[in-house]
Amino acid sequence: MRKAWYAIAFMIIISPLFGIILANMVGYHEPLDVAAEMLHLKDISDKINWTPFYNYTVPGLPDTIGYIISGVIGVTVVYVLGKLVFGGAKE
Amino acid sequence: MHIPDGYLSLPWIIGTYIVTIIYLAIAWKKARAQLTPEKAAAATTLAAAIFAAMMLNWPIPGGTSLHMVGGALAAILFGPWIASWILALVVGTQCFVFHDGGITALGANILNMGIIDVWVGYLVYKAVRKVVPGEKGIVLGAFLGGWLGIAIAGATAGIEIGLSPAFPYGIEITLPVMFTWHLLLGIIEGIITASVVYYLVKKGKWVVA
Numbered sequence: 001m002r003k004a005w006y007a008i009a010f011m012i013i014i015s016p017l018f019g020i021i022l023a024n025m026v027g028y029h030e031p032l033d034v035a036a037e038m039l040h041l042k043d044i045s046d047k048i049n050w051t052p053f054y055n056y057t058v059p060g061l062p063d064t065i066g067y068i069i070s071g072v073i074g075v076t077v078v079y080v081l082g083k084l085v086f087g088g089a090k091e
Numbered sequence: 092m093h094i095p096d097g098y099l100s101l102p103w104i105i106g107t108y109i110v111t112i113i114y115l116a117i118a119w120k121k122a123r124a125q126l127t128p129e130k131a132a133a134a135t136t137l138a139a140a141i142f143a144a145m146m147l148n149w150p151i152p153g154g155t156s157l158h159m160v161g162g163a164l165a166a167i168l169f170g171p172w173i174a175s176w177i178l179a180l181v182v183g184t185q186c187f188v189f190h191d192g193g194i195t196a197l198g199a200n201i202l203n204m205g206i207i208d209v210w211v212g213y214l215v216y217k218a219v220r221k222v223v224p225g226e227k228g229i230v231l232g233a234f235l236g237g238w239l240g241i242a243i244a245g246a247t248a249g250i251e252i253g254l255s256p257a258f259p260y261g262i263e264i265t266l267p268v269m270f271t272w273h274l275l276l277g278i279i280e281g282i283i284t285a286s287v288v289y290y291l292v293k294k295g296k297w298v299v300a
Contacts, residue, residue: 004136011143018147026150030157031272035249035265036098039256044097045190054190056146070189071146075139077184082135085180086126086173 012071016064019056092160092241092273093185093200094248096193100255107251108198114206115179121172134169138177141165142184149279157276160204163212163240164284167233168291171213178205199251203244212240212284229292230285237284238277245273 036043045054052059053073058066099107126134141161150156161181165174179201185191192200219232249269253262 001132001136004140008136008140008143011140011147015143015146018149022150023148023156026156029155030092031155031245031269031276032092032094032248032252034155034272035268036252038264038268039252039261041098041252041256043095045095045193048096048194049190050194051188051190053188056189056191067146071143074142074146074184074188077188078138078142078180079135081180081184082131082138082177085176086131086134 008075012068012075015071016067019067020063092158092204092245092248093182093192094196094203094252096195098193098252098255099196099199103199103251103255104195106198107196107202111198111201111206115175115201118172118175122176125170125173130169130173134173134177137161137165137168138180141177142181144283145181145185149276155272155276157241157273157279159280159283160208160241160244161284162204162208162244163216163233163236163280164287166209166213166240167216167236167284167288171209174209174213175205178209199248203248203251207247208240208244211243212236215239226289226292230289233288234281234285236281238274238281241277241280242270242274245277246270 053066053070056067056070056074057063058069061069141159141164144159144161146158148156148158160178162174162178165177168174169177182192182201182204183197186194186197186200213236216232216236219235220228222228223231246266246269249265249267250262253265255261
């Protein structure tokens with residue numbers, strides 16, 4: 001299990017390379033965005049936003065650092081929820 | 092793969108929420124019966140790992156990218172009921188904390204990644220294992236499960252957004268686009284799924300489904 005957590009830490013540390021740097025270099029478009037563009041669908045996420053960590057950013061921090069901190073926050077939230085949900089199931 | 096707010100029409104929003112909530116309620120009963128303390132700890136770790144893996148977008152020159160989803164991997168390691176809850180936790184966290192995927196589309200996103208990907212991946216894996224025995228069957232099944240799980244989940248997202256807008260022929264555009272791209276990019280998901288499953292089997296650390 002410890003090795004899995006090392007892998008998680010490694011993925012978070014290198015994540016800006018994939019999620020920010022390379023994505024900016026090649027232009028980031030998922031197939032979903034491509035299909036939606038063809039239909040002229042409008043993403044209204046920014047108009048009804050509720051979180052300070054919108055799109056894996058942290059206010060006041062550069063995108064790369066924000067992405068790493070978002071990774072830590074996300075993994076922590078998932079871990080706590082997992083403990084609550086799956087931990088609550090074992091009896 | 093995460094559908095944002097604004098893409099789905101009201102009937103699809105309501106329909107996908109209802110299906111997902113009913114399914115998760117059933118899955119919870121089934122998962123509850125299967126969870127041991129060891130499995131609970133491992134499922135929590137896999138959920139955290141899938142969250143981290145989803146942050147790694149693989150950009151493809153030409154402007155397209157995809158990220159790991161992990162539905163098939165979770166299903167092969169834990170069975171589909173626990174796997175659906177693993178994905179639901181991840182996709183829910185992405186939505187509520189990072190607004191990755193819309194709140195109106197949360198039902199659809201869990202349906203695509205936590206139900207369709209999970210079940211397609213699982214059923215393909217099981218079918219291959221019946222035909223191909225031993226370690227080969229495990230690796231080939233995991234590869235095809237990971238690959239086709241993504242392809243079908245992508246196609247489902249294409250159907251959902253294609254049938255949503257007022258434009259009546261949307262699905263004729265979105266379905267081929269989503270299916271073709273995910274069929275292509277899903278090969279990477281298949282390779283990762285097979286690699287992780289093979290590693291765990293070789294280490295003797297996990298009894299796969």
